[in-house]
Amino acid sequence: MAGGIERKVINTTHGPDAPHGDFTRVGQRARKIDGIGKATGEAVYTDDIVLPGMLHAKTLRSPHAHAKILSIDTSRALALAGVHAVVVGSEMPVKYGVIPWTPDENALATDKVRFIGDEVAAVAAIDEDTANAALALIDVEYELLEPFFDPHKSLVQSEPQIHETDARGQPYKKGNISKNVLLEFGEVDAAIDGAAHVVEDDYVFHGTAHAPIEPHCAVARFGSDGVLTLWSSTQIPHYVHRALARVLEMPAHRIRVIQPHLGGAFGGKSDPFSLEFCVCKLAMKSKRPVKMLYTREETFYTHRGRHPMEMHFRTACDAEGRVTGVDSKILIDGGSYSSFGLVTTYYSGQLLTGPCHFPTYRFDSTRVFTNKPPCGPKRGHGSVQPRFALEIQLDRLATKVGLDPIEFRRRNLQAENSQTVNGQTITSNGYLECLDVVEEASGWKDKRGKLPFGRGVGMAGSMYISGTNYAVYPNDMPQAGILVKLDRSGLAQVYTGTSDIGQGSSSVMATLVAEELGLRLDQVRVIAADTDLTPVDLGAYSSRITLMAGNASVDAGRKLRKQVQAAVGEHFDIPPQQVMLAEGFAFDREDGERRITSQQAFELTETKFETLAATGSYNTPDRGGDYRGGTIGASPAYSFTAHAAEVSVDTETGEIKIEKFWVAHDCGRAISPVQVEGQIEGSTYMGAAEVVLESHDVYSDESHVEAGLHRRPSLLEYTIPTSLDTPEIDARIVESIDPEGPYGAKEAGEGPLHGSIPAVANAIYDACGIWLTELPFSPGKVLAALRAKQGETSAPSPNGKASADTSVEAIRARLAAAKKGKS
Amino acid sequence: MLRLPTFTYESPATIDEVLALLADNPGRARLVAGGTDLLPNMKHGIEEADIVVSLSRLPGLSALAELPDGGVSIGAMMTLETLASHPTVRARYPSLAQAVGLVAGPHHRRMGTLGGNVCLNTRCVYINQTHFWRESLGYCLKKDGSACHVVKGGKRCVAAASNDSAPVLMTLGARLVLTSQARGERIVGIDDFFQRDGVQNKVLEADEMLLRVELPAPAAGLHGAYMKLRVRDSIDFPRLSVAVAFALRDGAVHDLAIVVSALAAVPQRMRNVTELAEGRAPDEGLFEEIGAACFGQCHPLSNIDGDATYRREMVPVYVKRALRAAIEGGVSS
Numbered sequence A: 001m002a003g004g005i006e007r008k009v010i011n012t013t014h015g016p017d018a019p020h021g022d023f024t025r026v027g028q029r030a031r032k033i034d035g036i037g038k039a040t041g042e043a044v045y046t047d048d049i050v051l052p053g054m055l056h057a058k059t060l061r062s063p064h065a066h067a068k069i070l071s072i073d074t075s076r077a078l079a080l081a082g083v084h085a086v087v088v089g090s091e092m093p094v095k096y097g098v099i100p101w102t103p104d105e106n107a108l109a110t111d112k113v114r115f116i117g118d119e120v121a122a123v124a125a126i127d128e129d130t131a132n133a134a135l136a137l138i139d140v141e142y143e144l145l146e147p148f149f150d151p152h153k154s155l156v157q158s159e160p161q162i163h164e165t166d167a168r169g170q171p172y173k174k175g176n177i178s179k180n181v182l183l184e185f186g187e188v189d190a191a192i193d194g195a196a197h198v199v200e201d202d203y204v205f206h207g208t209a210h211a212p213i214e215p216h217c218a219v220a221r222f223g224s225d226g227v228l229t230l231w232s233s234t235q236i237p238h239y240v241h242r243a244l245a246r247v248l249e250m251p252a253h254r255i256r257v258i259q260p261h262l263g264g265a266f267g268g269k270s271d272p273f274s275l276e277f278c279v280c281k282l283a284m285k286s287k288r289p290v291k292m293l294y295t296r297e298e299t300f301y302t303h304r305g306r307h308p309m310e311m312h313f314r315t316a317c318d319a320e321g322r323v324t325g326v327d328s329k330i331l332i333d334g335g336s337y338s339s340f341g342l343v344t345t346y347y348s349g350q351l352l353t354g355p356c357h358f359p360t361y362r363f364d365s366t367r368v369f370t371n372k373p374p375c376g377p378k379r380g381h382g383s384v385q386p387r388f389a390l391e392i393q394l395d396r397l398a399t400k401v402g403l404d405p406i407e408f409r410r411r412n413l414q415a416e417n418s419q420t421v422n423g424q425t426i427t428s429n430g431y432l433e434c435l436d437v438v439e440e441a442s443g444w445k446d447k448r449g450k451l452p453f454g455r456g457v458g459m460a461g462s463m464y465i466s467g468t469n470y471a472v473y474p475n476d477m478p479q480a481g482i483l484v485k486l487d488r489s490g491l492a493q494v495y496t497g498t499s500d501i502g503q504g505s506s507s508v509m510a511t512l513v514a515e516e517l518g519l520r521l522d523q524v525r526v527i528a529a530d531t532d533l534t535p536v537d538l539g540a541y542s543s544r545i546t547l548m549a550g551n552a553s554v555d556a557g558r559k560l561r562k563q564v565q566a567a568v569g570e571h572f573d574i575p576p577q578q579v580m581l582a583e584g585f586a587f588d589r590e591d592g593e594r595r596i597t598s599q600q601a602f603e604l605t606e607t608k609f610e611t612l613a614a615t616g617s618y619n620t621p622d623r624g625g626d627y628r629g630g631t632i633g634a635s636p637a638y639s640f641t642a643h644a645a646e647v648s649v650d651t652e653t654g655e656i657k658i659e660k661f662w663v664a665h666d667c668g669r670a671i672s673p674v675q676v677e678g679q680i681e682g683s684t685y686m687g688a689a690e691v692v693l694e695s696h697d698v699y700s701d702e703s704h705v706e707a708g709l710h711r712r713p714s715l716l717e718y719t720i721p722t723s724l725d726t727p728e729i730d731a732r733i734v735e736s737i738d739p740e741g742p743y744g745a746k747e748a749g750e751g752p753l754h755g756s757i758p759a760v761a762n763a764i765y766d767a768c769g770i771w772l773t774e775l776p777f778s779p780g781k782v783l784a785a786l787r788a789k790q791g792e793t794s795a796p797s798p799n800g801k802a803s804a805d806t807s808v809e810a811i812r813a814r815l816a817a818a819k820k821g822k823s
Numbered sequence B: 001m002l003r004l005p006t007f008t009y010e011s012p013a014t015i016d017e018v019l020a021l022l023a024d025n026p027g028r029a030r031l032v033a034g035g036t037d038l039l040p041n042m043k044h045g046i047e048e049a050d051i052v053v054s055l056s057r058l059p060g061l062s063a064l065a066e067l068p069d070g071g072v073s074i075g076a077m078m079t080l081e082t083l084a085s086h087p088t089v090r091a092r093y094p095s096l097a098q099a100v101g102l103v104a105g106p107h108h109r110r111m112g113t114l115g116g117n118v119c120l121n122t123r124c125v126y127i128n129q130t131h132f133w134r135e136s137l138g139y140c141l142k143k144d145g146s147a148c149h150v151v152k153g154g155k156r157c158v159a160a161a162s163n164d165s166a167p168v169l170m171t172l173g174a175r176l177v178l179t180s181q182a183r184g185e186r187i188v189g190i191d192d193f194f195q196r197d198g199v200q201n202k203v204l205e206a207d208e209m210l211l212r213v214e215l216p217a218p219a220a221g222l223h224g225a226y227m228k229l230r231v232r233d234s235i236d237f238p239r240l241s242v243a244v245a246f247a248l249r250d251g252a253v254h255d256l257a258i259v260v261s262a263l264a265a266v267p268q269r270m271r272n273v274t275e276l277a278e279g280r281a282p283d284e285g286l287f288e289e290i291g292a293a294c295f296g297q298c299h300p301l302s303n304i305d306g307d308a309t310y311r312r313e314m315v316p317v318y319v320k321r322a323l324r325a326a327i328e329g330g331v332s333s
């Protein structure tokens, strides 16, 4: 990119040790710096922003799943009193996409619509009611096209094509296939076919949504100085900044993107979205600030949630229980646009090669387009689904070999300081300790195989990246940059491009800088995610911030610490390294009585070095396999998790109750243990909800009029768990101290989701001897599996035709069988 | 957020004024109590009103009064939260307290009223959706259209009665006191209050309001219970609901009443179960027979979320569990 200029390798690591003997801030159980403000309602979210003269905007959406747009007439809408501007797709013709190789989205549809809810036009008016009324006055003529709801159909049928052109505007050659990846490592077939034990099954992972409590919202102002400012509930301000420049065809330096407080994201706010472009364009047209807030229903259309996957898995091991090979074939339903889909397709295979070691491996993953809301990254992007399949396969193999599932996993460890079969570098690995912790905490040895029928324990393991080694657009600049300014008042101000989406990244930055400079947390203030004020950071995705921006923070803090030590050393007349910074003071290490406050220390430092500020940067080490796609899934460090779950199965109703989870997570070093525990709990809670409660589902039977409609685009029907539905979670931290992370830290935000789902499946097997392979585990499926196991064939038929089923005898027999099963 | 349509809001202080507003604006005025059903439905465009008449200022409608026959009268404006914790109700009609305590979530029960619950609109996966959604689908005959998406080719709306109070009130033999300007007060037995039409499943006229719900004195040894199938332990409407009541005297079951709801537009009173159980001991054998009898009478439709086959299979399970719960705990004192 930067032709002729060599990439500077920037301080990849700072070592695991505290800057001054013991840690003073790192590892403390501190509150999040913005926690109280959020709890009291003081925190400002995007929808709280009100600007003078601000208009309200609404989006017109397609009522058809697949159609050509023949014409759009906005004249009646424009004529409505109170309407200030209308925008349509032809005014923003440049396509974009978060992955630069697959730009297939328009801010508003230009020539066709691809799902029910696709954006067609937007209106800005004096209030929302007027904007809504104007939408009804926009006349759109459609020509209906045959829709695709079944991914199998998209696989084989290429006409009509959902996307006609590729990134270069040339005819798209792959029909309705979005991406295919086939990678093979070693002689898989030989390793599996000749093995002592082989398991082979089909697994289904359904779609799920992020359901953040804050719906998407954006506010734009086009100032008289020619600067366009966008406030948006995004988790990737930098990529939004770039996308705005591209689509609005405006120089990037005239655009400013600010991310206010965020009410959750979970990956659902990591694409540039239609509303962001629309409020900008409408603000430019109307010369007024413009706000758009999505309804809950619209967030389900915007989606980018977990991809539904159909997965065929074969896994084999030798007689001693050593895995010999893993082979998978995966069909991924991508919905209507690419989003992160290229990466998802790779991740569905690339992220699976630990903590269980595979000597041979093949995956063949295909993502297809369908006429449904676009899928994207949800917490644990791409790998939660195959992890579900794999961890059940491992348990099945353990059962065949006659090994305890935990023992089986110990035997197959992908050890620390090793290379996985697909060429990823594992640095630290605390998985064995995670296994020990959950085994002990759950009382595993007293429970596994020993609980009464209907109750059981199960476990699963997983691994996840701490950031991706390469930015989504190729460049050799730092992945994370930070600026720390020291003030005469004794304050350190941290300017970071990172997005605190509730995961607590700003608190992590504050903690790291406070540690380096010996400050209390109240002496550090964080200014985050404002492209005018803060250095570039790539955003809150792939669990990258703690490791990457954390290293940058330590880098900047350390530069300033050296200056402060030098100035204070001169003042005390001692060598700089004898100066210790802690708890808001600068001490003489040899004589604790000799101390001055940080404020005094900063004054001395400013006197000596002039105005005080330092930047910090981080870039990744070279990583990844030496083959096409080998860098996707490469990360500087990997986190590891073990889950144990205890469940009870009501064999009469088929209902599953998750009684408790025990989770041990290796996060490297816990910069903030409270936050790590919070992430473990939040991830596990989210995974548990995907097992039994949540389903992002589109009516898919083409012969029905409802085909293409989202089944439940509301929080009444899309059932996220309430506190009553949340199992108890015992979160344990394992610290492996990684050489790559800041003071040894890795990730905690996504890894602890993965195992929660297969652990429940494996516990259900322990409870009642059935392997459930199709999510969600609805009670009906549980009953069907229980019956299949009992060799029963006659389930009541849906249309009530089987009259025998309604007889008292049949019911009695059924109930008796159920009762027998229970005892 | 979804927007409420614009309307005029009236909040009269007397019942006469309320009735006058209804009479003067035929079909264009709607009553609002807690608003937890009406307002979401108005946001979805499935209920419309030019005038919304609040009952919140009416005096005396949120109280419970003893009746001369030993029964009670409960004002339509009593909140579900109050009702669920009311000592008299908990003592004499525990299944009612239990059922209304299972309505929605705590916030809804604080706002929602008994009257609003009894008069709850029916529900259907194809109707409780936004205007955009329903327009994309094509309207149905409950609102703005002529076809039913549940029963293809059907001419009658089969949206589900989803109120938790109704099945219990039916097992308790409740009477509803209605009033209107034109016809004055009338008393309707709760079984006659509901009718087989999901568009309007109540005989309540457009100019009429519900004043109170009257319950007869509990029979000696009355046992009752309510069971609700749902996905979460809070908030969710029933996917299937079962209310049972019977008198247990000298170890024998008398006057068994069972009502199953969340099936179609009307809560369904189970036939033959009274005869089947009369005078018999409340044991598992009896419960299974009764469960089987109910199973044969219940045919859930795909009108609400949750697999219809599964909901049907749960009929006997829930009936049995309700009977057991009634034996164990649900006794009137």
Ligand SMILES: Cc1cc2nc3c(=O)[nH]c(=O)nc-3n(C[C@H](O)[C@H](O)[C@H](O)COP(=O)(O)OP(=O)(O)OC[C@H]3O[C@@H](n4cnc5c(N)ncnc54)[C@H](O)[C@@H]3O)c2cc1C
Binding pocket: A716, B030, B031, B032, B033, B034, B035, B036, B037, B038, B039, B040, B055, B076, B077, B080, B102, B103, B104, B105, B108, B111, B112, B113, B114, B115, B116, B117, B118, B119, B120, B121, B162, B163, B164, B165, B204, B208, B209, B210, B211, B235, B236, B237, B238
């Ligand atoms: C998220 C959610 C979950 C819910 N879950 C449940 C559930 O599990 N079970 C359940 O039963 N309900 C549920 N509800 C519905 C509702 O909360 C309750 O039924 C509540 O009791 C309604 O009472 P209300 O006073 O709020 O009714 P309102 O909304 O005020 O009125 C409801 C209807 O009754 C009419 N009405 C009210 N009072 C009178 C009167 N005195 N005379 C004549 N007509 C009257 C109104 O005109 C309106 O048509 C839920 C609602 C929500 C939003």
Ligand code: SF4
Binding pocket: B123, B124, B125, B126, B127, B140, B141, B142, B143, B147, B148, B149, B150, B151, B156, B157, B158, B159, B198, B303
């Ligand atoms: S049952 Fe039929 S008519 Fe009634 S609301 Fe549902 S789809 Fe509409």
